[in-house]
Amino acid sequence: MKIYPESADSQLEFDKVKALLHEHARTEYGKHKAGLLRIHTKKEYIDDALRQSHEYKLLLEQSMYFPNDFTLNIQREIKLIGIPGGMLTGEQFIFIRKLAENTEKIFRWFVNERRTAYPALTKIIEHSYYEKQVAEAIDTVLDETGEVKDAASPDLQKIRLSLFKKRNELRRAFEKVVARLNKSGYATDIEESFSNGRRVVAVFSEFKRQVKGIMHGESDSRRTSYIEPEETIELNNDVYNLENDERKELIRILRNLTAQLSQYSGLLSEWFNIAGEFDFASAKGMLAIDMHAHFPNVHDKALVDLKEAYHPLLYLYNKKAGKPTIPVSITLDEKSRILVISGPNAGGKTVTMKTIGLNQMMMQSGLLVPMHPSSQMGIFKQLFIHIGDTQSIEFELSTYSSHLLHMKFFIENANGKTLFFVDELGSGSDPNLGGSFAEVIMEELAHRKSFGIVTTHYLNLKVMANHTPGIINGAMAFDEKTLQPLYKLAIGKPGSSYTFAIAERIGLPQHLINRARKLVDEDHFRLDKLLNRTEQDLQKLNKDKQELDKLLKENEQLNRQIETTLNKERHRQQVEVLKQQNQVTEDRIAYLKDMERKLKQIVLEWRKTENKEDVMRQLQNLLFRKKEQAVTNKMAKKLESRYNEVAEEISIGAKVKMKKNHQVGEVKEIRGKRAIVQIGMLPMNVDISELVVVKEK
Numbered sequence: 001m002k003i004y005p006e007s008a009d010s011q012l013e014f015d016k017v018k019a020l021l022h023e024h025a026r027t028e029y030g031k032h033k034a035g036l037l038r039i040h041t042k043k044e045y046i047d048d049a050l051r052q053s054h055e056y057k058l059l060l061e062q063s064m065y066f067p068n069d070f071t072l073n074i075q076r077e078i079k080l081i082g083i084p085g086g087m088l089t090g091e092q093f094i095f096i097r098k099l100a101e102n103t104e105k106i107f108r109w110f111v112n113e114r115r116t117a118y119p120a121l122t123k124i125i126e127h128s129y130y131e132k133q134v135a136e137a138i139d140t141v142l143d144e145t146g147e148v149k150d151a152a153s154p155d156l157q158k159i160r161l162s163l164f165k166k167r168n169e170l171r172r173a174f175e176k177v178v179a180r181l182n183k184s185g186y187a188t189d190i191e192e193s194f195s196n197g198r199r200v201v202a203v204f205s206e207f208k209r210q211v212k213g214i215m216h217g218e219s220d221s222r223r224t225s226y227i228e229p230e231e232t233i234e235l236n237n238d239v240y241n242l243e244n245d246e247r248k249e250l251i252r253i254l255r256n257l258t259a260q261l262s263q264y265s266g267l268l269s270e271w272f273n274i275a276g277e278f279d280f281a282s283a284k285g286m287l288a289i290d291m292h293a294h295f296p297n298v299h300d301k302a303l304v305d306l307k308e309a310y311h312p313l314l315y316l317y318n319k320k321a322g323k324p325t326i327p328v329s330i331t332l333d334e335k336s337r338i339l340v341i342s343g344p345n346a347g348g349k350t351v352t353m354k355t356i357g358l359n360q361m362m363m364q365s366g367l368l369v370p371m372h373p374s375s376q377m378g379i380f381k382q383l384f385i386h387i388g389d390t391q392s393i394e395f396e397l398s399t400y401s402s403h404l405l406h407m408k409f410f411i412e413n414a415n416g417k418t419l420f421f422v423d424e425l426g427s428g429s430d431p432n433l434g435g436s437f438a439e440v441i442m443e444e445l446a447h448r449k450s451f452g453i454v455t456t457h458y459l460n461l462k463v464m465a466n467h468t469p470g471i472i473n474g475a476m477a478f479d480e481k482t483l484q485p486l487y488k489l490a491i492g493k494p495g496s497s498y499t500f501a502i503a504e505r506i507g508l509p510q511h512l513i514n515r516a517r518k519l520v521d522e523d524h525f526r527l528d529k530l531l532n533r534t535e536q537d538l539q540k541l542n543k544d545k546q547e548l549d550k551l552l553k554e555n556e557q558l559n560r561q562i563e564t565t566l567n568k569e570r571h572r573q574q575v576e577v578l579k580q581q582n583q584v585t586e587d588r589i590a591y592l593k594d595m596e597r598k599l600k601q602i603v604l605e606w607r608k609t610e611n612k613e614d615v616m617r618q619l620q621n622l623l624f625r626k627k628e629q630a631v632t633n634k635m636a637k638k639l640e641s642r643y644n645e646v647a648e649e650i651s652i653g654a655k656v657k658m659k660k661n662h663q664v665g666e667v668k669e670i671r672g673k674r675a676i677v678q679i680g681m682l683p684m685n686v687d688i689s690e691l692v693v694v695k696e697k
Contacts, residue, residue, distance in 0.1 A: 001039040001364060002382045004409060011387050012357045013313055017367070020290075020316075024283035028073040029276025034283060039364045041381045043300040049366025051120030054295040056278075056285035057368065059118075067105035068278040070098060078272060080258075082265030087255045090146030093138050096261070096268065100135040103271040106278070124277045128270045134261060141257050148250050156249045163242040170235040174199055177229040186211060188224050197243070198236045200226040284367055291315060293368035296375040302417055302451050303378030304332035304356065309371035311355040312362065326487040327371070328352050332451050336472045338442065340465040341455045341489070343476030348487040349455040350387065352476070353421045356453060357385060360419060380451070382418040384410050407441050414445055420452035425461065435460045446470040490542075639664060643694040650675060656691040664694060 009015055022034040040046055059066055074095045080086045081096075088096070107130045115122045141152045150157045178201055181187040190202040195216035203211050205218060208225040214233065216226045228236060261268075287293070291312045308327040318325045326348075332339060341349045359369045363377050386406045410420055425438045435458040442454060442461065446468060456462070465473045477486035606615045639662050643655075650656060654667050656677060665679035675691065677684050 001041050001361075001380070003039070004382070004384045004413070005406075008383065008385045009361065011385055012354055012361060014358060014361045016313055017287075017358070017362060021283050021287050021367070024286045025279055026071045026282075027276050027279040028075075029273065030279035030283055033276070033280045037365050037367075039361055039383075040366070041364065041379055043298065043379055046298060046364055046366060046379065048120055048123060050295055050298065050363070050368065052124070052281045053284035053288055053366060053368050055118045055121050056281040057288045057293075060282075060285050060289060066278070066282070067109050068102065068275055068282065070102035070275045071279070072098070074099065074272065078265060078268045081262050081268065084259075084262070085255075086262075087251065087258050089254065090142050090148060093142055093254075093257065094144075094146040097135060097138045097142075099268065099271050099275065100138075102275055104130050104132075104135070106274065121278070121281065124281075125274055128267070128274060131264060131267060134264055134268070137257065137260055141253060148253055152253050153249065156246065156253065159242060159246050159249060163239065163246060166235060166238050166242060170199060170232055170239055173232050173235055174201075174229070177201060177231055181211065184210075190224070193226055195226055195228075197240060198228055199232060200228045202226055288368035291368075291370045293370045294373040294375075295368055296363065296371060296373060296377045298363070299376060299378050301378050302380060302419075302449075303376055304330060304360075304419075304451060305376035306330050306356065306359065307372040307375045309355055309359055309369070309375065311351055312358060312370050314351065314355075315370055328355055328489050330356065330474075330489065330491065336470065337449065337451045338446055338465075338471045339453045339474050339491070340442075340461055340471060341453060341474045341476065342457065342462055348476050348489075350423055351487075352489055353387070353423065353453045353455060357383065357419070357421050380417055380419040382413065382415070384414065384418060384420040384452075385422075386410070387421065387423040404437070407437075411441065411444050411448075414448045414450040416449035418448075418450040418452075420445065420450055422452065422454045425454045425456050425458075439464050442471065443468065639694075642697060644697055646693050646695055648693040650688055650691055650693060654693050655695065657694045658686060659690050659692060667691075 003009065018034055018037050021037065022031050025031040025034050040049075056066075072095055074092075077088055077092045077095055080088060080092075106125065110118075110122055110125065141148060143149055148156065150160050178187060181201060181203060184207075186203045186207040188202045188204060193200050193202055198216070200216050201211070201213075202224050205223055205225045208215065208227060211227050212230040214228045216228060218225050292310070292315065293312070307329050309329065310325050310327050315325045330339065330352075341352060343349055359371065360377070360380065360383065363369050364379060369375075369377070386403070407422075410422075414420060425442065438456065438458060438461055442464070445452060449470075454461070462473055465471045472491065474489055474491050477488040477490055602615060602619050605618075606612065609615060639657060643657065643664065645657070648654070650667060650670070652667050652670060655664060656667055656675075657664050658677070658679075663679050665677040665684070667675050668678050668683060669676040670688075671685075673688055674685055675688050677686050677691070
């Protein structure tokens with residue numbers, strides 16, 4: 001990406017983001033990549049980098065262990081392996097062994113399902129492979145501490161065995177000499193020491209001539225002399241020669257191992273880079289979690305559609321201080337390419353502009369951005385900014401001259417893939433003249449199809465934005481009552497600078513404010529006042545809208561609860577109906593089975609008995625009693641439709657119903673526990689317990 005000026009990354013504080021990323025990296029490779037973080041314009045690279053950051057962020061959020069624990073910088077060792085005749089020490093080979101072990105764990109971690117689940121991270125290792133011969137070759141020669149094993153070669157094994165024997169022989173001989181000298185009183189408290197790798201005895205200087213051997217030196221006080229006894233000279237020579245042979249053999253073995261692994265120098269370099277790439281992805285994932293950053297939708301065209309976007313550094317600062325951060329939502333597309341933001345000073349105009357620019361730089365460098373994941377972000381090939389006072393003493397440029405020089409570069413180089421930011425366009429000169437130049441500059445940038453954000457206090461630019469295609473107004477909300485900025489961006493209308501309101505609130509003398517108002521052009525003052533009132537009305541309207549939205553959501557929630565309750569009740573009723581139907585069906589089946597069993601019994605009795613009449617009576621009772629019961633039920637239903645039962649005592653003249661045959665009559669006479677009931681033309685003597693009083697409906 002082409003950036004203007006060169007200090008744009010520091011003005012937008014992109015260098016601070018890189019510093020935070022650098023802190024999260026553990027390897028020199030990762031720290032180096034963080035320090036040289038580049039802003040790219042190829043969608044394929046940006047997509048891969050963003051997906052790697054996103055996938056590692058998911059691993060961290062799910063507390064999944066990823067086996068990348070190698071943090072050593074062994075570039076020198078890897079380079080030395082590839083040089084003919086080079087040799088690594090045992091300790092350096094252990095570093096190589098740890099790299100191989102780390103790489104093996106990484107390849108084992110990426111089993112089939114994980115390769116599918118994390119395709120972007122898989123790309124880091126897709127062109128490499130794990131070679132077990134590297135670790136096996138090192139394990140054959142070295143132990144876990146980096147010492148060469150005795151079995152590394154037959155000659156080394158033979159030398160070390162001889163060396164072991166000679167050292168034991170030397171130890172025994174030396175102990176005898178020390179014991180003799182101690183007995184004679186010649187040896188000091190130190191008794192034994194080493195000089196140039198040879199074993200010597202410490203004796204008092206006055207007795208040095210009584211001890212036969214080679215003198216190797218004296219102490220600083222000249223009170224102690226160090227003498228190699230005559231009895232151990234030959235043994236010391238043998239040990240020295242064997243140690244020299246061992247050293248030569250170790251060098252030969254390590255040089256051979258280095259030559260053996262030299263064919264894998266390129267592969268080892270790949271493994272080192274893989275460990276660094278995963279560390280870099282880890283750093284990006286940790287930074288994303290700190291910033292509450294997400295993976296937006298990226299398009300290979302000029303587009304800005306940010307939802308609930310935060311300034312990353314402001315979010316971290318407020319998070320540490322326990323303060324809320326107000327997000328910004330903004331859309332720039334083919335129809336609305338340039339946004340003119342107005343409003344009072346310290347209202348958040350510059351912060352809003354930096355939020356858009358810094359997030360754009362982060363996204364195109366492969367970093368996740370602190371905004372809603374449904375945001376749409378395009379790819380720009382140029383990013384121009386002009387923020388703050390750029391007065392130059394060196395080139396004898398005034399603030400306005402420098403401002404025009406920057407605008408000249410913008411106009412000459414801007415195109416449809418340019419994203420620009422200008423703070424206080426036209427400032428530094430006469431408001432009328434500066435405002436006129438600002439209009440011309442903004443028209444030219446709009447003509448070149450560039451995308452950008454401009455902040456201003458000029459009324460003519462606010463008016464221009466309302467009638468110029470491709471340019472729209474925006475205002476930073478301000479609470480006139482409390483005189484506090486709300487840090488909220490409202491798109492579609494210009495904002496007031498609240499000049500007189502701020503003056504009144506801070507207690508400036510009223511007569512000075514009134515004089516200032518008279519000096520202002522009436523139309524100018526009336527327009528600013530109208531913007532002021534419009535903004536306050538819009539804030540009230542937004543507040544009412546939020547309250548209405550809240551009530552609508554509550555209403556929708558209640559409707560859902562009612563619907564859920566009704567569905568449960570309908571379901572319960574349906575279940576109850578099915579239960580009743582199933583019960584009727586079960587009773588019917590039981591009755592039919594019982595009838596079948598009884599009919600089979602009658603058939604058997606018909607065949608066995610000679611008295612057929614008894615069998616016929618049984619059959620008749622079985623078949624026709626059911627019919628009588630059906631008739632009785634029918635009569636009962638008919639009476640229930642005409643009469644209601646009442647809880648009254650039976651008396652003469654009362655209408656009663658017979659419980660057994662469901663017939664209704666009138667009580668004519670009561671005889672103790674029985675009653676004479678007139679049913680039609682026929683009087684009947686019935687037990688009172690079989691009667692119930694009824695009344696016609």
